[in-house]
Amino acid sequence: MFRLASEQDTRALGAALATRARRGDVIALSGPLGAGKTTLARGFIQKMSESDEEIVSPTFTLVQIYETPGAPIWHFDLYRLNKPEDALELGFEEALVTAISLVEWPERLGEFLPASRLEVTLSIAGDGRQARLSGGPEWTERMAAVREHVSGT
Numbered sequence: 001m002f003r004l005a006s007e008q009d010t011r012a013l014g015a016a017l018a019t020r021a022r023r024g025d026v027i028a029l030s031g032p033l034g035a036g037k038t039t040l041a042r043g044f045i046q047k048m049s050e051s052d053e054e055i056v057s058p059t060f061t062l063v064q065i066y067e068t069p070g071a072p073i074w075h076f077d078l079y080r081l082n083k084p085e086d087a088l089e090l091g092f093e094e095a096l097v098t099a100i101s102l103v104e105w106p107e108r109l110g111e112f113l114p115a116s117r118l119e120v121t122l123s124i125a126g127d128g129r130q131a132r133l134s135g136g137p138e139w140t141e142r143m144a145a146v147r148e149h150v151s152g153t
Contacts, residue, residue: 002150004129010036010122013131014043016149017120020142021048021100023071026114028106031122036129037104040120041075044102048073058104063090065099072099084110118143 004010017027021044029037042055048068058064058077066073074095081087087109095101096114106113118135133143 002131002133002147003125004036004122004131006128007036007039010039010129010131011043011046013146013150014040014045015047016146017118018044018047019149020145021070023100024097026096026101026103026117028113028117028119029102029104029122030106030119032124035122035124036131037122038077040122040131041102041104045073045075048100070100073102074099075102076104078103078105078108081105081108084108084112087112 002013004013021027027044029040031037038057045055045066045068046052048070049066050069055075056064058075059079062077062080064075066075074091076087076090076092076095078087092101092109092112103109106117116136116138118133118139121132121134123130133146135143
């Protein structure tokens with residue numbers, strides 16, 4: 001469990017995750033409206049792109065694609081998705097193979113949500129936020145490194 005006292009802490013967690021992400025990874029960002037999903041994604045994308053480029057929420061476009069030195073990042077916001085199959089029309093299958101996928105509202109993918117993923121569950125806790133990370137064996141060492149990185153900053 002990570003305690004995120006500020007927006008900067010949430011971006012820092014995203015940046016720490018970016019240092020461990022690999023092409024083909026799916027990072028599922030769950031939580032209620034206002035929990036910090038897009039803020040975490042901003043920190044992740046800015047770290048991977050090595051820039052302070054403004055990162056906009058893909059709420060209306062449903063997906064934004066960022067070319068970065070390590071791998072392309074497909075940032076999905078599926079809040080307005082009508083049915084899971086609609087994600088296929090957005091190129092979700094291509095992203096699984098060629099990119100790192102950040103997925104807000106991953107539960108809307110239904111059966112298309114890959115079993116091999118990192119779950120980041122954000123919640124509001126008082127004046128700040130909390131983040132819980134869980135993932136399969138491919139994430140065990142990487143999550144430990146993220147914890148070490150975040151606690152060391």
